[in-house]
Amino acid sequence: MNNLLEIIQNKYIYMPILMWFFSQLFKVIYDFITTKKLNFKRMLGAGGMPSSHSVMVMTLATMVGKAEGVDSTIFAVSFIFALIVMYDACGVRRAAGKQAEVLNKIIDTPKFTGLQMSERLIEVLGHTPIQVLVGAIIGIIVGLIV
Secondary structure: OOHHHHHHHHHHHHHHHHHHHHHHHHHHHHHHHHOOOOHHHOOOOOOOOOOOHHHHHHHHHHHHHHOOOOOOOHHHHHHHHHHHHHHHHHHHHHHHHHHHHHHHHHHHHHHOOOOOOOOOOOOOOOOOHHHHHHHHHHHHHHHHOO
16 A cells, blocks of 8 residues: 555656646647537547647656756656657557548448448547647646646
8 A cells, every 4th residue: 555655646657647637638628619519538539739648758758857867867768768659649650540541531432332340440549740849848848847
């Protein structure tokens, strides 16, 4: 039980998770303002502005750099980890989302009406570079403030 309490009280764990939560909550609120529909799926969904992945990893990397120094091994690990996550968010996952969009269009064309799909593929998987950049900037600001 003591270990669980230590984990919960560790700001290097709860602050990035809290920032992920607020980033996702912002997406729900923004979606509600623009569509006038409350879509709680946005809370767990990927994609959108800002990249909550970027906010999360850059908050952690900045906090570590501030506490341990930017010349420390643990900062290097957290920073490289952040770069990999952000590259993946706007690279691989974005490409997968574009492929899903094309496949959904193919399935929707009258020529392919015989194809059976139980559900449409999710198209919003990744982020644009600007969404990742904004997420990273938010993460850096929060990490410097905490």
